Amino acid sequence: MGGQTGGVNMDINKTEFDLLRKHIYSMCGLIIGEGKEYLIEHRLKYLFKEKGCKSWLDFYHTLLKEGNFFKEEVISAISTHETSFFRDYHPFDSIRKKVLPRLVQNKKSNKQIRIWCAAASTGQEPYTLSMIVHDLIESVGFRTLKHDDFSIVATDISGNVLEKAQEGLFSEREFSRGLPDKYTKYFSQEGKQWKVSPSIRSIVSFQKLNLLESFRMLGQFDFVLCRNVLIYFDDKTKLDIVHRIHSLLPEDGYLLLGATESLAGQTDRFVSEHEGTSVLYRKQSCFSSTGKKTTPVEFQKCD
Template identity: 40%
Template sequence: MLPLPQVTFDRLAQLIYGLCGLVLTNDKAYLIHHRLEPIVTQSGLRDYDELCDRLRSPTLSPLHEQVIEAITTHETSFFRDGQSFEALRQVLLPELVEAAGQRKRALGVRPHGRIWCAGASTGEEAYSVAILLDELVQGRPRRDLGLGDFAFLATDISPGVLDVARAGVYSDRNVARVRSPYLRRYFKQQLNDWQVVEPLRRFIDFRRANLLDGTPSAGLFDLVLCRNVLIYFDEETRRRICRRFHAVVRPGGALVLGAAENLYGVSEGFTSEQHGSAFFYRKGVSD
């Protein structure tokens, strides 16, 4: 194990904070050894100090991306936190679809509804939302909407996980939470793996983005999901990110966080609403 003096840990923690906003306290030294030491040795660097020297470069390099990939958490799954998905299925997505139908009849300019999944990781959450959206669209009596009437952006800081998301290939274990009707309709079996069907993969725009750098400049979103991401940031970073969310959520639109997250003390721009045991956050219609 490479030596990691306190001064070097502090320096490395500050560089990582600047790269991706992740806060590393002293009790996280094991993460440095476990996740970054292989990068140090495989890159032919002498020690963590040389890694710090390389990371000081303002230009994003493959080494920067390796560190971001290694140090960030990519845990996700299909239909994770079932109560949140019930709120999406019963409240938020029906609202979005109804509003999209009204905009289509009034304006005729696509997209009529917009979703952003921030911190999308390997794509399971984004595909889960897209499945529910397609089910609602296909179930409309009017048949006046299709997925082409919506725009779905999914972002993550890690290029590696986005490659997995774009491919949309998952193991039997990954799809264990997917209900059988969804599995038959939205996945193709490939030996021991399952691939999301091509129309759904094409529908979602998986794009690299760092939440610290701002928000997408593609207009307003009806629905923003940023689940189980803010817990890894300090309070000031959470405030900054939530201000940006507020700026891009359409009046009357909603922000969905993880089950263990809330906006208490972080943002006053949203009003909490509850559906079952799940909470989400609504932007005022006059904001």
């Protein structure tokens, strides 16, 4: 708790907490559960001080009056941007062994294989994918492929983290965390930091996007990664996002969720495929034998 100093009260009360969490939900769909007052106090504290607020009610009214830039700062601060290269590792092994070879096999001439990272954060996930793609191109049996046969679109709700992602510059800790030795060849050292090579960055593009809003303008994708983000939405919002992703995929296109996220059982719109310890969701074009959409699958958070 922040306490009260010089007429400034940094302890959030129940009324202030409810006002702020409901407004944050309306802005970006993120759910801040009961008893999570500490999240607002801790993550928004520097913005509270920066704006010279006297209370969290004052902060709430400031948020209502301020423009989009401040709202984006609040969303970025309250969101979780935890990420690393090859996070959880096993899903990327499945991508390398199953998803990419199948996409290449089904590839039509003169058509790019398009991949979407829907919660790119500071860029480790899309750059991981690009490294896997480059390895695939260099392997026996895939040498007819070129780098520009692939396109990776990386989006995030936070413009701040996307700026860092586009820069492609990582600290020693970020560089060493999760990155297998064989992939260090795709980086060059710049002082105490590590820069992603131009060849890896060349097939990755970044774009600011709120998943609550339409994303049809992104076009169609063969493979979508929406990892470790749906757990922060309510069930109705999760289903809406997943169904809209479904509409962007071709028949037999793939969706990959995070390790703690699951579509419970076999759905009308996706069928689950187990690859090692990972679960991939493949698009089903026909939702039911009657041709009607049945009740959508419920989401569950795994233990």
